[in-house]
Amino acid sequence: MPELMLRNVFKRYDNKKKKSKVVNDFAVNDLSLVCNEGEFIGILGPSGCGKTTTLRMIAGLEEITGGEILIDDVVINHQDPKDRHIGLAFEDYALYPPMSVYDNIAFNLRAKKIDEAVIAERISKIAPLLKVEDLLQQKPISLSGGQKQRVNIARAIVREPKLLLLDEPLSHLDGKMRQVLRDEIKRLHKSINxxxxxxxxxxxxxxxxxxxxxxxxxxxxxxxxxxxxxYDNPSNEFVAGFIGEPPMNLLSVTIKKAEIGFLFVFHESPLSIPVPSRYNDVVHDGMKVRLGVRPTDVFIGSEKSLGSEIDIAVFESLGEERRLHFRVGDEFLTLITTDKIFYKPGDIIKLEVLSEKTHLFNIETGNKITATKN
Structure with missing residues (x-):
């Protein structure tokens, strides 16, 4: 179980196409992080953010432009992939159609001239963990997508790697199968540690x-x-909007000085909410910021509530929860409730926001504005 460290890692591709004005742009730019022994680490981001490139550099499938990658304090920048003791499962299963499941799992071990008795012993241990023990004599063509991905992962871990790398292993599966295999991957990680x-x-x-x-x-x-x-302390507006389903509400507001302190005033809307006192030393009258609040921290107020009245733009009933969407100027605000009350567009409610759960972001940089006190 290694400790993996990425130290100021860069990856640059030379884009020399005639129509491209961008040359030597970085796919990965000064990346540093540490993975402790036995941890499960997720690299998350939108398409083109550099996450798969990072994984491929760790695996040795991409050269590093700069920086160092270490496993157990050993720099592996120039090690061949086969010498890094890494198991890698791609999003594409890439199973060999003529071979049985057993032979697919055994393929890499046989390439290393490992004794057949050892191979059989390893597969007998791995197959039940991935729930493929009843599939060993079948061909890949007869398997479902979830079964193929289990075989793909089994082929990676049968090598007994120091480090297991999974490149979007669930992306080709439907929603239900993604849930099932996600649970199995979590269980597998605990089993193999x-x-x-x-x-x-x-x-x-x-x-x-x-x-x-x-x-x-x-x-x-x-x-x-x-x-x-x-989730609770996003470092910037991008992270705040990327994490959470539905994502955090992010709205442009102006700070207004009032008798009771400061208020968040929403553009082109009568809606306003108090600014938590912890922000008093970092805001001022007329200051424009981006306000972030989770849909679960927005509530429907009672008739006696001091909340602002607002009409519902969209109502969604999703079984155990209901989502209410409100138009605030040119933006939308979402609320999640488990109350078994049904609304229709145009209904007016009083809206309350748990102001202590709000987040502020710099309107120009997107970075979080940190309160001076909690």
Missing amino acids: CTTIIVTHDQLEAMSLSDKIAIMKDGVLQQYGTPLDI
């Missing part, structure tokens, strides 16, 4: 599986921490 890194663009996947999450955008690490810390 191997340091694991998963690359995904699905924030629910990363939140449910990972001990820590690295969120990337445009090749740059935005935040690295536990799922709870990232």
Whole structure:
């Protein structure tokens, strides 16, 4: 179980196409992070953020432009992939059609001239963990997508790697199968206790599986921490809007001085809410900021409530929860409730916001504005 460290890692591609004005842009830009022994790490971000490139550099499939990658304090920048003791499962299953499931799992071990008795012993241990023990004599063509991905992962871990890398392993599966296999990957990780890194663009996947999450955008690490810390304390507006389903409400507001303190005043809307006192030393009258608040921290007020009246733009009933959407100027505000009350567009309610759960972001940089006191 290694400790993996990325130290100021860069990856640059030379784009020399005639029509492109961008040359030597960085796919990964000064990335540093540490994965402790036995941790499950998620690398999360939108398409093109550099997450798969990072995984491929760790695996040795991409050359590093700058920086160092270390496993157990050993720099592996120039080691061949076969010498890094890494198991890698791609999003494409890439199983050999003429071979049985057993032979697919055994393929890499046979290439290393490992004794057949040892191979059989390893497969007998791995197959039940991935629930493929009844599929060993079948051919890949007869398997479902979920079964193929289990075989793909079994082929990676049968090598007994120091580090397991998963490149969007659930992206080709339907919703129900994604849930099933997500649970199995979590169980598998606990069983083999191997340091694991998963690359995904699905924030629910990363939140449910990972001990820590690295969120990337445009090749740059935005935040690295536990799922709870990232959810509760996003470092910038991008992270705040990327984590959470539905995502955090992010609205442009102006700070207004009032008799009771400061108010958040929404553009082109009568809606206003108190500014928590912890922000008093970092805001001023007329200041424009981006306000962030989770849909679960917005509430329907009672008739006697002091909340602002607002009409419902969209109402969604989703079984155990209902989502109410309100137009605030040119933006939308979403509320989640479990109350079994049904509304229709145009209904007017009183809206309350748990102001102590609000987040402020610099309107120009997007960085979080930190309160001086809690």
